[in-house]
Amino acid sequence: MTPAIEPRSIRESARLLVIDSCDRAFRDARITDLPEILQPGDLLVLNDAATIPASIRAWTKEGSSVEIRLVRQAHDSDWLAVLLGEGDWRTPTELRDPPARISAGDCLQIAGDFVAEVVGVSDVSDRLVTVRFNRSEPEMWTGIYAYGRPIQYSYLRDDLALWSVQTAYASRPWAMEMPSAGYSITWSILLELKRRGIELASLTHAAGLSAAGHEELDDRFPMPESFEIPERTADAVENARREKRRVVAVGTTVVRALEGCASAPGGRVVAGRGETDLVIDRSFRPAVVRGILTGVHDPTQSHFRLLHAFADETTLRRAWRHAREADYLCHEFGDSCLILQ
């Protein structure tokens, strides 16, 4: 499938592949049709995490170039990160050089007064480290925003700017990569959804890296991720469940947050912060989410496996073949897919 090679100038120009998992049928639509496709009473839940400039160039003491890709904030100034070696985003991640040999105690120089000290190296791979910035909040954020750039993708035509990787409703900077399922959703669509009686709610999910381009590490993705569910959203979700109304997730991050929360004893979606290591695949049966808006994923992508929780293999493969033949675009800035149960 062909990737979209640049951010859309008109976000809501995305196409929408609608899959009805009950009827095992699919059809073509536009993202702007979403208010007509969803039903009054449906609850649409969006991830309002803003995307951090999580790619930071640094140098070792010996002068080797290293790219620090933030995976998640562990606490305070400590971040889990993946290190990549020489080269830039125009080389696919899996073909990038490994980083110079890094040990705990090494300092990675970002700028004259901004340093990331390696305070831990993972047993899984020496590319996975914990770094500690030499600045605490708020100066740490100043440094990240001054020297970081959004994570870039080798299939893109040009450099990505920070504003190109934000949704129209982004708030706190929690996501390392854009929660891209919401990329095509504009406020004109959201207001029309509201007007038609479709309820909107948000949560914040700290989407980590989707891949590191290294087999040992990629097998570990997605890593545990933090989320926060506001009281208003928890109430809306539980009300919808009680009244047998559909909860539709915008993106896999929302699925992880809601299902991760509901997988705890009691089975309810409750307000507050949490962390989930939930892996969603064909064996998973969602307890909360009955529909998902996502990108158009290739069967080789991990996101495709997640979709098996919402539709059967045959329907998904038929729909994917249709999407490929109909020239749907994939990846971050591509077209959308809605699966409804």
Place this chain on the structure above:
Amino acid sequence: MKIQNASVLITGGSRGLGLALGMQLADGGARVVLVARNRFELDAAVAGIRGRGGEAYGIAADIGKKEDIHPIAAQAAALAGPIDILIQNASTLGPVPLRLLLDTECEDLERTLEINLVGPFRLAKVIAGSMALRGQGLVIHISSDAAVEAYSGWGAYGISKAALDHMTRIFAAELHDTGVQFLSIDPGEMDTKMHADAIPDANRSTLAQPDDVAARILEIINRNSEIPNGQRVTVSAVEAQR
């Protein structure tokens, strides 16, 4: 809008009205993020609020620079939580001494619009979306008498503030049922550096103090639900009602 525990972002926050608002909002229990270009003044402003026991943070940035907008919004939300109240107070007079429109360089008008109109548009666009999704928020644009009256010599500034007022009304019309309110507030003439730049020989004893004006604006914030969305409010009218 409840001030206690609110997350507030104020541009032009290191002095004058912006600083006075920051002080009083923090006194009321808000978490305040100040934005200003001058790091030295900003640090002093933040230290002043913290010295009174308030919670404050500073972000050194330029509202007139496109590249600074997302970093401002994201850092503010990271430090103080999702923004509940955005006060767009930063502005420039444009070329001083003030000059007639026919004597105003095009580049000076562009720069004035960039800071007084386009910057606030960009920041409102980035922040009001998350407010609307959460179903609550207040965006205040600090306006001016010059937005309404056509004063000779105040061309670039007056044009920018008139457009800012209209932007306030349009945002309000578009987001009217989302729980997000937009207001323009005309603070009146204040004893500030900007006023001194504009009218160096003004009688300062006739000018309002930023602290007093900030107190009136806090009254407006406290009773915002009584005010129609998109309204232009003058501080002098608030005083007349007291």
